[in-house]
Amino acid sequence: TEWAAALAAVTELPTDGRVLLxxxxxxxxxxxxxxxxxxxxLRRLGVRPLQATFPGRPEVPEPFRTMPGLDLLVPASEAYPDPDLVICFDIAAVSRLGDLVDRLDRAGASLVLDHHASNTRFGRINLVDPDAAATSVVVEQLLDRLGAPLDREIAECLYIALATDTGSFRFDMTTPAVHEMAARLLATGLRPGEISRRIFDTRPYGAVRLYGDxxxxTQLEPLAVDGLGLVWTYATLEDLDRHGQRPYTLEPLIDSVRCTAEADVSFVLKQVAEAEWAVSMRSKGATDVSRVAVALGGGGHRLAAGFTAYGSVPDVVDAIRAELGRGAVDPGQTGPNLQDQ
Ligand code: 5GP
Ligand code: MN
Ligand code: MN
Structure with missing residues (x-):
């Protein structure tokens, strides 16, 4: 099975085998x-040549700069060019690997750990559980089967992962099993209040002012179907500059917009370059925003999706309105009122 293959990929590594995460x-x-x-x-299990990385700018968002294990990180440019084993985390498709796709091609073996329903199973071994609330659920199971100890540092990483993808245990996929895993992690001595404050509830003053602007x-307008609303806003690079903020500061912006009671659909445009925007979309249930995202070159889930858009703000907004008019909205459908990642 895939589990047996995944266990073998790790346990049968030569002692000098280089592992790239x-x-x-x-x-x-x-x-x-x-x-x-x-x-x-893996480090506790004695795996020595071990690196972790991610594509794009080698910048860890400020809230995560106290996460245990950061010393494993290297810039993508310094990652092993031909690792013996590549392991991918929370990656649904090779497009999210950026320039690092060449490491996958040259690796001796590859293992994909993920929970996106849309995962394309691009690894040689794929542990993909669409019912898992977070990739960390799959990771905890694999570490357990490998016989790795669950210590407090590992638990903190997995707890931050689980809390992030469940919206701090508020979304519908927060099952009894999710709370049981959280209980195992907390039993190592974690302080959930302190972690939540540090990761989710701390922002520089400039970021608070930026969110104000x-x-x-924010605009609220009727959606294609009567009685439903669409709410959206955008943030430019000039906005970030004016308040001295980094792009990752805008990641939680969609959560401040999607709460609008009158709207089923919400989206935010986050400027990446002159005419390039990272778009985040959410639905409360009547709309399949992944249909819109896929049609516009991205992907995601029914209630949470995204894509990269090119053009001016009015161009991008018009393109989204047009896609929403093509049957993505089902007035008969009411779903959970929080995103299901
Ligand atoms: P977020 O809005 O939080 O960045 O992303 C929500 C979901 O949409 C993610 O879980 C991810 O699956 C998907 N997503 C966001 N941006 C992109 C993108 O550019 N391409 C693809 N394929 N999926 C995306
Ligand atoms: Mn993710
Ligand atoms: Mn995830």
Whole structure:
């Protein structure tokens, strides 16, 4: 089975076998936490030549700069050119690997650990559980089967990952099994209040002011189907500059917009370059935003999806409105009122 193959890929590594861990571009808590938690587990098991990396700018978002295992990280440019084993975390498709796709091609073996339903199983071995609330659920199971100890540092990584992808245990996929895993992690002595404050509830003053500007230009308009609303806003590079903030500061912006009671669909445009935007979309249930995202070159889930868009703000907004008018909205469908990652 895939599990047996995954266990063998690790246990049958030669002692000098080089292992390269990769998570997705613009890493979130699940990407980094799953990768570093597994990396620390491998280290405890005696795996020595071991690196962790992610494509794009080698910049860890400020909230994660206290995560255990950060010393495993190297810039993508310094990652082993031809590792014996590549392990990918929270990556649904090779497009999210950026320039690091060449490491996958040259690796002796590759293992994909993920939970996206849309995962294309691009590894030689794929442990993909679409029912898992986070990639860290798969990671915890694999570490357990490998016989790695669950110590407090590993637990902190996996807890941050689990809390990130469940919206701090608020979304529908927060099953009894999720709380049981959280209990095992907390039993190592973690302090959930302190971790939540550090990871989710701490922002520089400039970021608070930036959110003020960006939220002030939020627009609410009717959706293609009567009675439903669409709410959106955008943030430019100039906004970031004016408040001295980095792009990752805008990752939680969609959460401040999607709460709008009158809207089923929400999206934010986050400027990446002159005419390039990272788009985050959310639905409360009546709309399949992954249909919109896929049609516009991206991907994701029914209630949470994203893509990269090119053009001016009005161009991009018009393109999204047009896609929403092509049957993505089902007025008969009401679903959970929080995103299901
Ligand atoms: P977020 O809005 O939090 O960045 O992303 C929400 C979901 O949409 C993610 O879980 C991811 O699956 C998907 N997603 C976001 N951006 C992209 C993108 O550019 N390409 C693809 N294929 N999926 C994306
Ligand atoms: Mn992720
Ligand atoms: Mn995830």
């Amino acid at each position: 990769i998570c997705h571009v613009n890493p979130d808590g699940d990407a980094l936490g799953s990768m570093l938690g597994f990396g620390l587990g 960006v939220l002030a230009r």
